[in-house]
Amino acid sequence: MLCSMLAFVPNDHLKEFVQAVFPARRVSMRPLLSGLLNQNLVVRVGSERYVLKAYRPKVSLKAMREMHRMMAHAVGKGIPVPLPVASGEVGGHAVALYPFVEGTHPSRYRNAPLMRPMGEMLGRIDATLETFKFRMQKPAFEDMASWNPESFLSEIVSMRRSLRSKPKVVRETVARSLDAHENAVAIGGWDKEAFRRLPVRVCHNDYHIMNVLVRGRKVAAVLDWEKAGWGWRGFEVMRSVMFNCRMARGTLDWDRVKTYLGAYRKQAALTDLERELAFECGFRKGLFSLWAEKEYLSGQFQMRDNIERRSRLYPYLAKHRDEFSERVAELLR
Structure with a gap:
């Protein structure tokens, strides 16, 4: 069976980014299989969970900052959007850490x-x-x-x-x-x-x-x-x-x-x-x-x-x- 996963940035570099956000705490990561365009990982810091996204090259650091400003505007109007805990650049890619949200995606056909x-x-x-x-x-x-x-x-x-x-x-x-x-x-x-x-x-x-x-x-x-x-x-x-x-x-x-x-x-x-x-x-x-x-x-x-x-x-x-x-x-x- 043909399969592939996106990996723009080495995981150890991304782990260093997360570790800098949570110094002296144990960090573990695993790939998040959903998502077609970006490199996504589930991050555990103790009992807390986050999602780390390394964005594809088309998403610049400037574009990501403007996106986060838009997301904050939406939250201010009552739209449920997870806002970043931390953001930056790793290996030339815009990177952001988001809180993990409990929930499921709607069924594709029975919805x-x-x-x-x-x-x-x-x-x-x-x-x-x-x-x-x-x-x-x-x-x-x-x-x-x-x-x-x-x-x-x-x-x-x-x-x-x-x-x-x-x-x-x-x-x-x-x-x-x-x-x-x-x-x-x-x-x-x-x-x-x-x-x-x-x-x-x-x-x-x-x-x-x-x-x-x-x-x-x-x-x-x-x-x-x-x-x-x-x-x-x-x-x-x-x-x-x-x-x-x-x-x-x-x-x-x-x-x-x-x-x-x-x-x-x-x-x-x-x-x-x-x-x-x-x-x-x-x-x-x-x-x-x-x-x-x-x-x-x-x-x-x-x-x-x-x-x-x-x-x-x-x-x-x-x-x-x-x-x-x-x-x-x-x-x-």
């Missing part, structure tokens, strides 16, 4: 009772971040609406060539995903002009079941804020629907979608255009991205399940594109 509290929490987060003074520069429109069918199809061709030297399971997994993306892109209708008028807001940008901990039917913690920043709120909403309201066969459970979006809209306000383009924001941003396939081909084999789910989801969304765009807009009114 209907959590749709209301999860939708409500996303709405509360968006309403809270509306008042946050984010210090990072807003991206240009071309960076927001970055989809380009011609260059994307060329990228698919290049990735297909790179598969020739890969193991059979890798070739077949990625090829299925590339087929799904390629066929969906071929339907056309990728004009960008309508998106120019969308407001660019501060969003969490990664709100889904694996970044939420629950206890019973209550959201206990919202995790992993490193993607938080400028974005389209419609993307945040629709991407979370695609993650949180999906059935095992790759289709959306519209009863769950209705409950989730109904709870969201009671907490956060969207413009008419944001509602109208919400589905397209999530659909396009996901469809024109091969990040999971790239990570998989680089050796992060835990991405396989993610890729298989995408291979089922995008043909389904493409087939019902117009219908779903109208349904999502209506549920957000």
Whole structure:
């Protein structure tokens, strides 16, 4: 079985960082198997538990500091977010130590009772971040609406060539995903002009079941804020629907979608255009991205399940594109 774990920084260097926070106390660490983009460890200091994150190179020390400022703002507004006990830089990577939060991730498919509290929490987060003074520069429109069918199809061709030297399971997994993306892109209708008028807001940008901990039917913690920043709120909403309201066969459970979006809209306000383009924001941003396939081909084999789910989801969304765009807009009114 193919497997891999991220390790940016030697564990003994990370242990030195923790030991400096807790001098003269016994520290032990073990890898935390969840998480796809950062190096995560569970840390024990006596009877206390923490989570240590060494962030991927894309997350600079400056970006992490701004993220922590945003998280503190959210906590001040009643959002359950674990704040860092210590932070710094180790081996050129931003590093932070967080308190361990008791809870479980919602089930991927059997999570209907959590749709209301999860939708409500996303709405509360968006309403809270509306008042946050984010210090990072807003991206240009071309960076927001970055989809380009011609260059994307060329990228698919290049990735297909790179598969020739890969193991059979890798070739077949990625090829299925590339087929799904390629066929969906071929339907056309990728004009960008309508998106120019969308407001660019501060969003969490990664709100889904694996970044939420629950206890019973209550959201206990919202995790992993490193993607938080400028974005389209419609993307945040629709991407979370695609993650949180999906059935095992790759289709959306519209009863769950209705409950989730109904709870969201009671907490956060969207413009008419944001509602109208919400589905397209999530659909396009996901469809024109091969990040999971790239990570998989680089050796992060835990991405396989993610890729298989995408291979089922995008043909389904493409087939019902117009219908779903109208349904999502209506549920957000």
